[in-house]
Amino acid sequence: MVWDISSVFKSLRWKLQFFYSALLATVITFSGSVFYYQVWRSTFAEVDRGLEAAALYLDVMLRSFPPPAIQQGFDMLSISPPIVKPDGSSPPPPRPRRSKEQFLEELRLPKELNIPGMNGLRDQPYFIVTTSNDKLLKKDFLPPGYSEEDSLGRSFYPRPSLITLKNNLREVRMIGPGGAKIIVGKPLNQEFIRLRNIAFQFVGIGFVFLVFGVGASFAIASRMVRPITQMSATAELLSEKDLSKRLDPNQIDSELAGLADVLNRLFSRLDASFSRQRQFTADASHELRTPLTVIRSVSELSLSQPRSSQEYQEAIEVSLKASERMTNLVDGLLALARLDSSSADFHLQQINLNDLVSESISLLGPMASEKQISLVSELHAVQILGNAESLLRMIDNLITNAIIYNKPGGEVVITLDCENNKASLKIKDNGVGITEEHLPFVFERFYRVDKARSRISGGSGLGLAICKGVVEKHNGAITVQSVVDVGTTFQIQLPVWKD
Amino acid sequence: MRILVVEDEPDLLRTIAKALREKGYAVDEATNGSEGLSYAAISRYDAIVLDMMMPVMDGAQFLGSFRKLYSTPILILSARDTVANRVNGLNLGADDYLTKPFAMPELFARLQALIRRSLGTSENITTIRGVTINFGSRLVNVGSRSVDLTAKEFSILEMLVLKKNRVVTRTEIYEHVYDANEDSMSNLVDVHISNIRKKIEEDIIETRRGLGYIISV
Known part of the structure; x- marks a missing residue:
């Protein structure tokens, strides 16, 4: 079979198949994209929420100190004297103040914070806390290659603001009490790997759906085309010799029943026309054969043995009469043929x-x-x-x-x-x-x-x-x-x- | 042998009848089916030549009525030449079908074959005690000598040979040799028989007094 691309575009079945597949592919791609976008967004929203919460947590921790202390990097932290009440009793001894080192030791992201990767080995959230004049208070889990100078050089706002840095880093930065700069960030490598896997899964599932869909559309297209194929097969069975076959309208879908009806009526008209033509030909042949038979029989009989001149004369008269009849008939047939033909020579x-x-x-x-x-x-x-x-x-x-x-x-x-x-x-x-x-x-x-x-x-x-x-x-x-x-x-x- | 020709074309009817008579058959002519049935009711025929398309009663109707009563061989002679026409004609009870226009010798041969078969023999040449009768060429030989019989004489001999070992009455012979057009005396049969005997010089025909004639083998 010669594969001709133009025949594909002329085939109703292939057109159906093509459009159906294209539609299916579009739907799968679109819905896959939307779904992927949703996953993508929720992943980042979760990270962002966690980072914000972490930043605010650090902010709250810093607020337990007076801003000037923070400003100076806790250098003036000291233990205040006990307060004596007028009745001489002493209040319960205050909780011992924490030393700077103690505090800085405590200043970290608690496990309870709901940041993805918080308790994992990779993509640990990191943070940096500095004083307003960039004096480092504490930093933790900074990813390799992280440039503190660059990061601290950027703008800070009182409310937590989110930015994305190169190397797949996501950060929250804000100004805490006493102008302290708080940065909480997290590498997003795991998230990107997860999203990539999800994308692969989507593509895989989409492809499987597409294959099934194309298969189904093939079946559907075949199913749609079948009555047409049947009709053409039936029409093909009809020939000049046998016009008796008809399409069964009960077995044909209603949209095609009209066409089947039209074809059936056409077949009937053709059938009638052909049988009229056959009848006419048979009649004409019969009418011509009869005088021909007379001429032949009379001639054969006359020649079978010597005859009297009177017998010959009779035979010739009979032949002449028969030939006149044939002439009449041929004239009539010719006249009819002229009437049947186009009006050009009329x-x-x-x-x-x-x-x-x-x-x-x-x-x-x-x-x-x-x-x-x-x-x-x-x-x-x-x-x-x-x-x-x-x-x-x-x-x-x-x-x-x-x-x-x-x-x-x-x-x-x-x-x-x-x-x-x-x-x-x-x-x-x-x-x-x-x-x-x-x-x-x-x-x-x-x-x-x-x-x-x-x-x-x-x-x-x-x-x-x-x-x-x-x-x-x-x-x-x-x-x-x-x-x-x-x-x-x-x-x-x-x-x-x-x- | 007596034949009925049923044909509505008068010139053709006359021609066929004349040709058959010249071959020694007795021929009756009918111009349509009902006329044919009337003839069939009066005389017994050895074969019938039947046209299909006729006024009043066509060939098919004739066959329908005729076949209920008789088994006479019928040859259809028709201008309708399709396979369906021929099959239909034969199914209606005809024994053979010849399309127009036809060759006279073929019509003779087919009629001859039909008659022969209906009388229980399929040979075209029979030899009885040195007398050879050829039904096809209608010639008789005694040894190497050919015998010159008239058509009527041959016809009578043919009938006796085909119905050999049976007594054939004068009336039967008369009916099968003379058609309705002729008005002859029945003792002409005796004259013909004696002529045949003289010409053949071989006495194969026996007389059964008071009954008729027989050729016994």
Whole structure:
């Protein structure tokens, strides 16, 4: 199979798959990012809260001293004299004051402080406490490479302020009592490792979700495309030979049922059209074979042994009659084919329809009088836009039928006038009529009301079909009314010609 | 042998009938199915040639009615040439199907084969006591000498040979050799038989007095 990228973009299934996957990837990335951001933020918030608490703790510890003492770096710390009450009793001895060293020993971050990494071995929180003039009071757990000068050189505010330094350090700095500078910080290496691991997990889980999602979307896309594939498979099964198959609307999703319905109707129309075509071909073939068979059989019989000249003459007459029948038939088929084809070679011109009708009547006069039938006509001048040759053929055909299927001494009445901007031609006979069962089919090709009679009169079975074709080609309508033994009336309506 | 031809095309009907008569068959002509049924009710035929598309009663209807009563071999002669048409025709009870236009010799051969088979033999050439009868070419030889029989004479001999070891009555022979168009006397059969005997010079036909004739093997 040749892999063509353009075929992928033309495939509904691949498009579905692509858009679904893209959507899924976007959703996973977005929600992963949001979640990661939340984790990130809460991690830092926790650290920050811990550091602030630590700074404030140190601040509180320093407040137990008077600010000047702090200012001077506790150098003037001394033990104050005991206070004697007027009644001579002495108050309980005061708690011994702590020495500077003692205090500085106590000045550290208690284990209870809730700073991440507080009790771990790595990322220990550190702190620096100095006097306002940068005299170091105490520092603890400073990470390697930490520059105290840089750090103390930065701004300090009365409230704890948070900054991030290089080497993943996070610090809280504030001014404590007596202008003491308090810095509490913590390396964030562990946090970053944790966040990185979480990020990796997110990416991994997201990828697994994406793979499952793409798989699911593949299944869904296949499921969506399946009815379409089925429909096309069914449509493929249909061919000229077998148009009987139909799509089952009950097995197709409602969105596609409409399409299936349209296809089914199309198939039905095709089926009907093909079977009409087959029927027509079979009929035409049958009609051609019959005279052909006559010619062949008569010729074979004549040649099988020496014959009298009278026998030969009879044989030739029979052959001639058969060939005339074939000629009629071929003419009829050709006329029908022309009517079926496009209008390109169908020349329309302004025609006096009354002239055509009277021409036809005068041509058929001898035939009518031979059969003792009188032709009565009442023609008004009507102009139409039409094809003279085909119209004449149609009029000839209808009047001939009216003469042939009449009774001796009968009458054919031909009237032409204009009603409601329509040319109306009526050809009425008082002949044998057509029974009701045959009436709907008389315009069908090769339909014969009475086969034997039609053969004697030399009909091809196409006459009325051609008439209908001619009328419809002129955007007109042909109708028939008939009562058995009373007569038949054909009425033709054609649009009149207007300037 | 007597054959009924049912065909609505008058020229074709006449031609087929004439050709078969020249081959020595007795032929009756019907122009539609119901006419054919009337003929079948009157006479017994050795074979029927049947057109399918006919007015009044078509070939299918004819087959439907006819097959309930008789087993006469029927050959359909039709312009409908699709496989479905042929299968349908044979399923309706016909024994063979020939499409139009057809070759006369083929029609003869198929009819001959149908008649032969219906009488229980499938050979085309039979030899009885040195007399060789070829049903296909319709020639008779005695040893190496060919015998010149008329169509009627051959027809009678053919019938007796095909129904060998059975007594065939004069009426049967008459019915199978003369069709409804002819108006001959039944003793003509005796004349034909005696002519056949003279020409063959080999007395293979026995007379069963008061019954008819027989060729026994």
